Amino acid sequence: MTRMKSGNGSSDSDELVVDLPKLQRNLGVPAEISSEWKPDSVETTHSNAILIQVNISLEAVSDKVTANGTAILHWTAQCRRCLEATSGRTSIDINEIFEKGAFEGETFELPLGEKLDLRPMLAEQAMLNLPLAALCSETCTGPTDTEFFTTSTPSNIGENPGEFKDPRWAVLDQLKFSDD
């Protein structure tokens, strides 16, 4: 297994191009792939994939290759309410099969050559998991100039309530607003 390489980013995904003959010589012996990839153009209108971290096990089984594991998709997006930039991570379960004469939408084509490039498969998975209507937070109420002074305290702020409490807000808490 190779650790992450430092560098210019263009060669950081070498491990995602797999030597097929080597894999197929070891039938039933999984190859662990641990890598990351910064795709150039995996994006929707309002969101971008910026990094995909991959931890998968590749295995040649008769004339097929199976890929099982996890990809962590790091994305940036525009909040659909306030239009500010936001970002997040999505964990994707990878359970795919590469085979000759693949079924569209079900399996991936096993290439004729000696190299199996996992990136098109990962790009497809990332596309399917990019947020189409992201929110910067569950409680985003929209543009700050119309709904800045909200009085209700949200009781449920998604899965990371700890991250939501920005210490800078403590300063605002101490300000007193008066209408008279």
Ligand SMILES: [Zn+2]
């Ligand atoms: Zn927002």
